[in-house]
Amino acid sequence: MQFALIAHNYTLSGYVKDQTNGETLIGATVFLSSDQGTGTATNAYGFYSLSLPKGTYKVTYAYLGFKPQSFEINLDEDVELDVELNDGVFMDEVIVSAEKEDEKKNFESTQMGTLELPVEEIKKLPALMGEVDVLKSIQLLPGVMSSGEGNAGFYVRGGGPDQNLVLLDEALVYNSGHLLGFFSVFNADAIKNTTLIKGGMPANYGGRLSSVVDVQMKEGNNKFLEAEGGIGLISSRFTVQGPILKDKISFIASARRTYVGDLIQPFLEGGNFEGTNYFFYDLNTKINYKVNKNNRLFLSGYFGRDVLNFSQPARDFVFDLPYGNSTLTARWNHLFSNKLFMNVTGIYNDYQFEFDGGQDQFSFKLFSGVRDYGAKVDFDYFPNPDHLIKVGINSTYHELVPNTASATSGDVDFETDQNPKYAIENAIYAKDEWKINSRLSIDYGVRFSTFTQIGPYTSNIDGTVYDRWDPVITYTGLEPRFSGKYSFGKSQSVKLGVTRTNQYIHLVSNSSSTLPTDVWSPSTERVKPQIGLQYAIGYFKNFRDNMYETSIEVYYKDLQNQLDYSETSVNELGADEELKFISGIGRAYGIEFFLKKAKGDFNGWIGYTLSRSERSFNDIEDGRWYPAVYDRPHDLSVVMNYAISPKWECSGVFIYGSGQSYTPLSGLFFLENSLNFFYGPRNSARLPDYHRADLSVTYTPKPNSDKRFSGSWSFGIYNIYNRKNPFFTFFEEAPNSLPTAPQLESFKITIFPLIPSITYNYKWRQKTK
C-alpha cells in the first residue's frame, strides 16, 4: 500500500519463459525477495508488470517445477526484463524459499475454486486405453463429476454439461468429446496449460453458469526443432514444433488419429458389413510471430472429426456419420506501455453433425450445427503491485442450425421446415485484483452482457416474421463477481465468493449424457436465459512447509430458467426445439474437502464432495423438487503418484461416487398385446454406487539421456478389480412369461471391464538440453 502513495514509480516488466523451449509461462510469480507480499504474476501470455518506487530490489521469478531465479535490479528507470526459467533440481536456500512463494497459491490466491492441472501431471495419470485425457483428469477434482462411465463429459457443482465454458485458445469448443464422449478432443501433446474455474468465475469469463475450462495450446519451441509422439492401442499421435525464425517465429503442429477400425478391416472383408469403419482424428496447429518487443501475433487452429462409415453391401445400405469441431483464433498482443497490455482476438468456431446415407432409391441426410464469429479486446493494466485491473469487451455472432433433415425417394425431395436461428451476444467487463494489505485481498468486478436474437425468424408466439438482422428480442444481464481472501496465521486463509452469471445458449439433452446429436439452442422469445447465483466460502491451509495443501469449500447455487424436455418429448425432427422445452428452477449445494500432498516422490490428492443438485419444474409433478440427473451426493477421488526411481514411476486412481439418479418404473400395463412402461416419480431411484481403481506405470529406460532421441513406455490397467459398473440398464420380456401374465426381466450392461493398455512415447530434439 505504501508504494501507491509515492509520487513516481518505475516499472519492471517483461515476459517469463521456459528456457528449454521458449514457451511463455502462465501464472509465474514475480516478487521482491525481501517482501514476498509485493509482487505480481504473469498473465495468459506470460507478461508481467511490477511498478515500484525508485530503488534497488532483489526480484525473484518462480514457477512451480522450475528453478527460480533472482536478480538484483536497480530501478531508477523503467526496466524491461524477459526471464527464462529452467526446470531441474536446485539447492540454493534463497531459491528454495522462492519456490515456496509459488506453493502458497493454495491459501494466498484470492480466486476461489480455481485449479490448474499441468499437462505433465495429467500425463502421469492412468487413462482409459492409454489415451491421456485432460477432461477426465479434471473429473478427479472435488466438485467435478463424470457424466458417465468412461465419459469425458462432466458436471461441475451440480450444473449441467452445457453450463461449462470449454475454451481452446479462447475459442469455444461446443462438443468436447470423441466417440460418444469416451475421449476428449484435447490432444495432451499440444496443450500447455489447463485451468478449471468452478467457483468465483472472474468477470472476464461469461456465458456459462457452472465452470470455465480454459485450455491453452503450446506456442511452439522457438529455440530448436522438436518432435514427439506416442503409439497407443487405439491411436497414435505426432507433434512437431520449432522455430521458423529463431526467437521470432515458431510453430507447433500436432495430430492424432485412431486406428482400431482400420485394424479390424481384414476381418470384415466378405462379411455383411464390409467397408464399415470408425475413426477420429484431431489436428492442432499454432504459429506465433514476435513482431517486435511491443507486438506479437498468434494464429492457432483446431480441426477434429469423428467419422463412422457404415456399409452393408448386400442390401446396398450405406451411411456416413461425421461430426466434429473446428476453431480458429487470431490474436494480437500489444504493449501500449510497460503497464498496459492489450490482447485483440478474432475467433471462429464451428461444430457440425451430419448423418448421410441411403438405400436403393432412398437417401437421407440429417444436419445440425453451431457456428460463431467473435471478436474481443482485453486490457490488463498493472498500475502498482496492489492492483491488477482488467477491462474488456467482446461480441459474438451465433448461427445455430437445428436438426435439419432432408431425403430423396426417387425424384421426390423432402425437407423439414427448420431454419437456423441467429443471435448476437455482447459483453463488457471490468475487474480489479486488489491487495488491500498483506492479509486481505479482493477480486471484484462486473460484467454486463446482452443477447439479441435476430432474424430471419418467425415468432412461435404471434407469428411475426422478422427479416435478416431484425432484432427479435434482447436480454441483458448485470453480472457482479466478487472473491475475497483473508489470510491469518502462518499459512491459512478464509475465502468467499459471490458470482452471478447469465447463459444465453443452451444444450438440452434427453439422454443421461450429452451426445453428438444434441442440439444447441439460443435464448428466444420463449426460451429465457439461464441465470445462476453462486455463494461460496472456503477455508484453506497448508501444512508442513507447504508439503500438504488442504481446503474445505462450501457452496450454494440458485439457478433460474433451467431447461428440460417435456416428459412426453420424443425427439421429433419436425418440431422447433424451443417448443419442446419446459422451464424450471434449480438449486445445488455441497461441501468439498481437498487434501493434496504437493511435494516429494510420493504425491497426490484426495478429494471428497458431499452435495445435492435438485430441480423443480411446474410441468413435472406440479413442481416437486427432484434430484437432477447431475445429482451425485457422494464423490471421492484418490490420486497417487510415486516416483520409484528415475526410471520407474507409477500412478494410481481410485474413484467412488453415488450412482446416477433415474426415473423408476412404478408398474406395467398391457395394451395392444404388448407390455408398456408406467413410470414413477422422476429421478426417484438411483443406480448402484460407482467405483473403480486404475493403475499406470511409466518406464523411462534412459531418463537422463543426452541423446537426441528418447523414449518411454507407459503401461496401464483401467478398472483393476474389474468392477462391473452399470453403463445402462434395460428391460426385456421374461423368456417364460405367458402372454396372459407377461413379466419383465431387467439387465445391466457393463462396457469397461479390466482393460490393460500400453503406449510408447518418444521424443526427438534437434538439440539436446
Next chain:
Amino acid sequence: MTSIPKAVSKIKNLSLLLIVVIFLGSCQEVFVPDYADDPPTVVIEGYIQAGEDAIPPYVTIGKTYPLFQTGDEIQGPELFLGGAFVTVIHNGQIYPLTEICTANLDPVLAEQTLDLIGLDSLFLEQDLCFYIDVNQSIVPSEGESYDLRVVFEGEEITASTTIPTFVPIDSLKVLDQLGIPNFRSMNAFFTDPLGPNFYRLRVSVDGSPFAADFSSVTDDVFFDGKAFDFPVPKPVDFTMEIDPNTAGLFEVSDTARLEWQLLDEDHFDFWNTIEFARANQGPFASYSRAKSNIEGGIGIWGGSAIKYYEVIIE
C-alpha cells in the same frame, strides 16, 4: 528411431487383443432395479374405426400391475375387467356399449372375438370382458368426434377422439432383391394431401399379429402434400436370430396384410410416445411418458379411418 517400428508392431497386436478383451469383458447381467410402489392405475384401450374393414367400437379396461411380483404364484395382471358402465357419446346421443365376457360366450364365438382384436388364444383360459357396440348402433364416420365415458369402481373416466378423413395407399409393389433369391422388398406408392395428417401402418404376415418395427406411426411434417414411394418392411421378430441381409424382406409365398390407418393427433401422440418409450432403453436414453388422451386413467380412446391391403409375395 529404430524402436518405433518395433513399438508399432507390438502395439498393433495388442490393439487387436484389446478389442477382444472389451468385447468379451463387457457383459450383461440380471439387475434388480429400484421401483416405485404406486397404487394401480386404470388402463383404458378403446377404438372406434370408420371404413369397410372396420370392427365395431369396443373398449377394454385393465389396471397397471407391479414390475416384479413376489410370492410363490405369479398373479396375472388385472386385464379385461368387467363391471364398468361404458358409453360413447356422439352429437349428444348416448350409446351404451354392451359388456361381453368370454365365460358367457360360446367357445367358438369367444375365440373369434379374441382373434378379432388380436389376442392370443391362451387368454381363453381367463374370463375376459369387453365393452362392444354389439348392435352396431354407432355408425363411425370420418370427420366426426366421439366421446367416451367410463364409470368404473365409482370413478369416472373420459376421453374424446375424432376420426379423420381416409387417405388410401395408391399402389403396392413387390420388388426383387439382387443377389438375394426368394426374398422380396415391398414399396408403397402414396399421395399425402396438403395439411397435417397422421398415419399408422402395421403388417401381419401369414396371420401373425399386426406389428411394426420400432414405430408404426408418422406425421407428415416431412412429406406434406407429396406423392412418393416408401418401403414397407416385414416386421422383424427380435426373439429370433436376425440375418442382417434379409431382415425386413418378405419371403416368396408370404401373405402380407397391411393395416393402414389415419389417426387424429391425440391418437398419433399416444402411439408415438409409447413406441418411443419402448424403443429407447439404450445406453443414453432417458424415459418418456405415454401421452394419453384418457382423463382419469391412462391408455387410448382412438379414432381412425382404416383399410387393410393384402399382398401375396411372388
